[in-house]
Amino acid sequence: MPTHDTIRRVTDRIIARSAAGRARYLEQTAAARGQGPHRRVLACGNLAHGFAACAGSDKDRLKTGAEANIAIVSAYNDMLSAHQPLERFPALIKEAARAAGAVAQFAGGVPAMCDGVTQGQTGMELSLFSRDVIAMSTAVALSHNMFDAALYLGVCDKIVPGLLIGALSFGHLPAIFVPAGPMTSGLPNAEKSRIRQLYAEGKVGRAELLEAESQSYHGPGTCTFYGTANSNQMMMEIMGLHLPGASFINPNTPLRDALTVAAAERAVRITALGDEYTPIAEVVDEKAVVNAMVGLLATGGSTNHTIHLVAMAAAAGISIDWQDFSDLSQAVPLLARVYPNGSADVNHFHAAGGLQVMIGALLDAGLLHGDVKTVAGPGGLEAYRAEAVLDGQGRATWRPVPTVSADTAVLRGVDAPFDSTGGLRLLTGNLGRSVIKVSAVQPQHRVVEAPAAVFHSQEDMLAAFKAGQLNRDVVVVVRYQGPRANGMPELHKLTPSLGVLQDKGFHVALVTDGRMSGASGKVPAAIHVTPECLADGPLARVRDGDLIRLDAEAGTLDVLVDAAGFQARPVQHPDLSANGWGTGRNLFAAFRAAVSGAEQGASSFSLPGSL
Template identity: 65%
Template sequence: MQPVVSKVTDRIIERSRATRQAYLARMRALREQGPQRGTLSCSNLAHGFAACQPSDKEQLKLMNRANVAIVSAYNDMLSAHQPYHRFPEVIREAAHGMGSVAQFAGGTPAMCDGVTQGQPGMDLSLFSRDTIAMSTAVALSHNMFDAVTLLGICDKIVPGLLIGALSFGHLPAVLIPAGPMPSGLPNKEKQRVRQLFAEGKIGQGELLEAESKSYHSPGTCTFYGTANSNQLLVEVMGLHLPGAAFVHPNTPLRDALTRAATEQVVRLSQPQGGKLGLADMVDEKAIVNALVALLVTGGSTNHTIHWVAIARAAGILIDWNDYAELSSAVPSMTRIYPNGQEDINAFHEAGGTPYLIQELLSAGLLHEDVNTVMGPGLAQYARMPEMGEQGLRWRPAVSESLKPDVLSSVEQPFAPDGGLKVLEGNLGRGIIKVSAVAAEHHYVEAPAVVFEDQNDLKAAFEAGDLDRDCIVVVRFQGPRANGMPELHKLTPYLGVLQDRGFRVGLVTDGRMSGASGKVPAAIHVYPEALDGGPLAKVRSGDLIRMDAVNGQLSVLVDDATWNARKAVCRDLARQHQDYGRELFGWMRHGVSHPEQGASVFWTPEGRGSLI
């Protein structure tokens, strides 16, 4: 193993020893109860299969037949999840072919940050992850099941499904993707049109036409945001079938992969003699593999929050120092928008995840000795699926990238590191992703312009108040303040200012998004302003230093003045009402900080229901 990867892994194992052992002990106790429906009374069981076909009822009376749970985030408004309407029937047929049964156990919410950007609904976005986790737990709580299929793709959905399923980690589980939409309007053109609109040079009609050509059909959005980062990380963890992440929806290959995933999870079930559950697959090495994959591909900054929460659900404790140290030791191997101009389809065509895994294994950057849904060993994931005369088959990954401008090799990377840094100073602690930021913008020192509502920035931009070097501070955007919304709506305005030659940056206790790009942004800063964090003391005109080279985030105000300055308070009552936001007050009150996963399942002191 590469020494830093080995060192970080050992540190995580040691740090997590007590919590991981406690979690595994709980899962072993659940597994020892045998097929879960065997613990049900006759009345319980009769209720559980009352709606089934007679043949399925007969199978479910037998404890040596697997019952597969389907937990789905299907809805037909969101392009990424619309294809899932066909999946339950495909899964049922595949389960029947294995002499087993599949039941639709439950649905979970699935919201889209692309629809809610800059809207009140975005304030529910982060908390939807923990809501999905609880929905998954409710779906599985009937104890009717021996294996789990998880249908979900986008930002909070996959982390939520995993967190919920890990509470039932004694059961094997497989995530089944639906795939990306075909490529639409080139990303460079989409970016150009957005900036023209921000400058007032085109109208809404032209902008909508461009956006509609970008997001145009069923499937995941094709840029490398949180959704596609989810899919890549999950595959590198061995929780998909090999090469499954980026196969288009509604194709024979996609259907074949769905059937094969169902058949495989049946084989892993206890009635079929399986010995391992999801808890055994999501271990410290698998988590490190996911972090490496995130960093070498310049994936979503949201996963500095979500994968912390996923790890904690398995009793594993990781922090931002782990991310940063791994980032310093792994190369940057992809150029996918927003870190380049090509999309996820080009990445897949270049060799995709199988080639990436092959390269990283050869360099000792991934742990090979992990359990996967395909069995022991990650090397079998260096294979690409295809349809042959006999149906689904896998071929070895390509030996060289077919598009070296999109997907490079370990020997010739685009950059020597992963581009994720921890920033720390008298403004708090946060992160910055610089994989898409030009080197000359890794250090910015400029006067602050403070906003407490992201919508105010547009007015300041249009008035010309930002036509200068400045670091925009958008505060009271943390999880306790308003649910930590993404602030991606700010990107076009800041991008225009940078293109005009000004030195600009963003500092916020909110999130940016999986599509954050060329403007340097210190995000997830905590303690957040609502808690009296340092951002609440910043005033417009204060000189701020954002230094991604040395990991510094500081306001350059003399100590006496700074210490005497009082934090600003803000009445957020209006943002806590309407659009369902009033229902999430208990989450805002109890949420942990971002480096602890911004979750309601663990208190800031580390106590909670899972560890």
């Protein structure tokens, strides 16, 4: 199938825009590649330190430099349900590497915080910056020049983007991302949402809410709603960085373990020591980045990736912006309904055919670039039509799947989508640029024109809600939530209260320079407003009562006041000193001072493809 005209046009635009940054990145990668395993250039004392603790057979292999050494970089901790299964992976990987005639070493761990735990807490102000810390920690893990490829073990919100940015800084090394899989289905998401709203209204207590949350988040694995963590997994697969079909297999199952073993075996085969050398710099190119954007739009994926994917692409010398997302959204149909965009969870999505059916449908419609390099080998993205299964010996193998969904309430084809356009849109106007996730917003709620109610914190907004001050048509403005102001925390805690107001029949919207996460729900939310308020963005001039119009259909966000008078308003920033202390926030002052804007990836350091 020929590539769809919009996909081709946006890709060509990105290639042209990225020419200088991409060339610089590939130059740097070629210089780092050198000849053969880098540990050959290590002095004897360096090398002896590097394998001092290895078993005898591993030490002998590393002495010769002729056998592959695979780095394991892991975000394991047992507080994150999604990462707890990773505890067992290094042993599986090391055994598989030995069986393949290679060595695997645990190169380093990276931090991994849970946004679900820190949601609405001060710890959330570290969350966005943790991505850059993870990238730097990955670089530290790989800095010893001991490795021929790397396996990256991580799942959740900032962890996968951070690992990928770090991996791309070692673009000459092959890389495979190894997921843990989603937890099994618990309390239905619609029921969880209902209990949250009842709690927001004061109709149930903390005990009832905690019981509902515990039944929803109940075991090892990724949270089953389609937020940033599961969007990460989709993106790694559609970019060719997972083995086919690896994303949504439940933890601690024979197939999950078999896929982890297969990833180790495949990593050995794609090093420079073999004849299938596949460095990550050649996997993550402009076409792969466009495929990631298409996947996000087709699934109604996380709004966080309008920030993270920009930074990930920039690490590979590729420049993308929100206009690229918006233009692609006009061509890419919405093919999935997974909570919060529907009642199903990712287990239901996978059972309906999951990524294999979706990738096949998009390829057949010319909406994906099939001619890309992947860790799976020859054949490009076509290999990702196949599902992973166990063979008779308990090993992972792959078989083609039907191209038709097994449940059209969850997953559909291009010929009968849930929506003719994608789930993310760009809003522009006199309040700046922002993005909105419309896949969960009903059409009758996509245009809101109402007076502003302005707040400088989540707590102030929730206090006004509880006092009954927002029982009206209202555009809630929560500002000074950008990366420079306080690290750009997610404001998902506001969702139940906003949902209550909308359910009462009021016209309600949220406008903020903060984030709402992959769990953005049924209330229209213009998020990531840039320039942020602390950078003197126009949102800082809005006053209580100003009429604001959010039009997700037309793609506009405006304050409807006299233009000259609005520009002349003085801006007096609030006292934000409290954002700089407690929960380790003082340690991140340099990040807040150096961070770029949301549309530039909210990055704290220079990347080859930075706009």
